[in-house]
Amino acid sequence: MSETSHETEGPTGVVLAGGYSRRFGERDKALARLDGRPLLARVVARLAEVADRVVVNCRADQREAFADALDSSAGFDSAATPVRFVADPVPDRGPLFGFRTALREVGTETCALAACDCPFLDPRLLSDLAERLADDPDADVAAVRTGDRLRPTQAVYRTAAARRACDALLDDGEGRLSALFDRLDARVVPAEAVGGDAARSLFDVDTPADRERAAEMLDRETSAERGDGTPREREPGVAARR
Numbered sequence: 001m002s003e004t005s006h007e008t009e010g011p012t013g014v015v016l017a018g019g020y021s022r023r024f025g026e027r028d029k030a031l032a033r034l035d036g037r038p039l040l041a042r043v044v045a046r047l048a049e050v051a052d053r054v055v056v057n058c059r060a061d062q063r064e065a066f067a068d069a070l071d072s073s074a075g076f077d078s079a080a081t082p083v084r085f086v087a088d089p090v091p092d093r094g095p096l097f098g099f100r101t102a103l104r105e106v107g108t109e110t111c112a113l114a115a116c117d118c119p120f121l122d123p124r125l126l127s128d129l130a131e132r133l134a135d136d137p138d139a140d141v142a143a144v145r146t147g148d149r150l151r152p153t154q155a156v157y158r159t160a161a162a163r164r165a166c167d168a169l170l171d172d173g174e175g176r177l178s179a180l181f182d183r184l185d186a187r188v189v190p191a192e193a194v195g196g197d198a199a200r201s202l203f204d205v206d207t208p209a210d211r212e213r214a215a216e217m218l219d220r221e222t223s224a225e226r227g228d229g230t231p232r233e234r235e236p237g238v239a240a241r242r
């Protein structure tokens with residue numbers, strides 16, 4: 001590992017959470033609970049395993065409920081990993097706009113981007129990507145490829161390059177996060193080769209049925225764990241609260 005300061009400084013975690021959860025229905029999926037804990041709290045706690053600080057990008061009207069959700073069930077040490085909220089100046093402009101908003105609050109050379117709806121986000125995947133990015137000075141982002149699809153969330157970016165790319169894309173009227181790969185040099189890692197469990201990590205909750213599926217995934221694991229006496233799922237490296 002290089003001794004240079006930018007490579008020893010951890011990435012900032014960025015959570016996109018400003019969507020309207022339309023497929024989820026009446027409720028904000030970021031606050032939907034899985035085994036008693038809001039999805040947002042699960043994602044922030046997992047990001048805190050690899051990030052020294054976390055920026056949560058959301059709408060102004062979500063902020064209070066999100067702060068309450070993290071206070072009551074964060075499952076991580078908020079003194080060790082400070083969380084800042086940054087609200088989109090205009091709501092509903094899409095995740096790329098949200099990422100640009102969040103990037104304004106990022107002071108580290110790199111950042112790890114995640115969506116709020118991936119309750120099984122795997123810190124091992126992000127730390128693997130962070131290492132690969134540090135090892136490749138020509139790359140702007142290290143990202144997972146599943147099949148022929150590059151994944152813009154659960155990717156680690158060089159902050160300055162990501163800012164420039166967001167600005168240029170938004171100026172061109174582009175709103176898709178995946179368009180970042182048109183502008184950035186990506187170090188691409190196939191899902192089969194990346195650290196951690198990529199399929200599980202990338203599982204996202206869009207609908208109530210997805211939340212049920214996530215609950216079943218947890219239950220199945222719990223039953224399997226009971227067989228060998230291992231305790232119920234907890235955030236990696238963090239003692240279970242509640």
Ligand SMILES: Nc1nc2c(ncn2[C@@H]2O[C@H](COP(=O)(O)OP(=O)(O)OP(=O)(O)O)[C@@H](O)[C@H]2O)c(=O)[nH]1
Pocket residue numbers: 016017018019020021022023024057058059088091092093094095097098099114115116117206
């Ligand atoms: N800041 C911001 N984040 C967004 C916006 N739209 C989506 N996101 C976030 O981007 C991530 C992926 O988006 P989706 O899974 O489509 O979430 P969503 O837009 O809330 O859900 P649907 O309304 O069902 O599409 C989620 O973490 C969202 O919170 C937006 O307009 N602004």
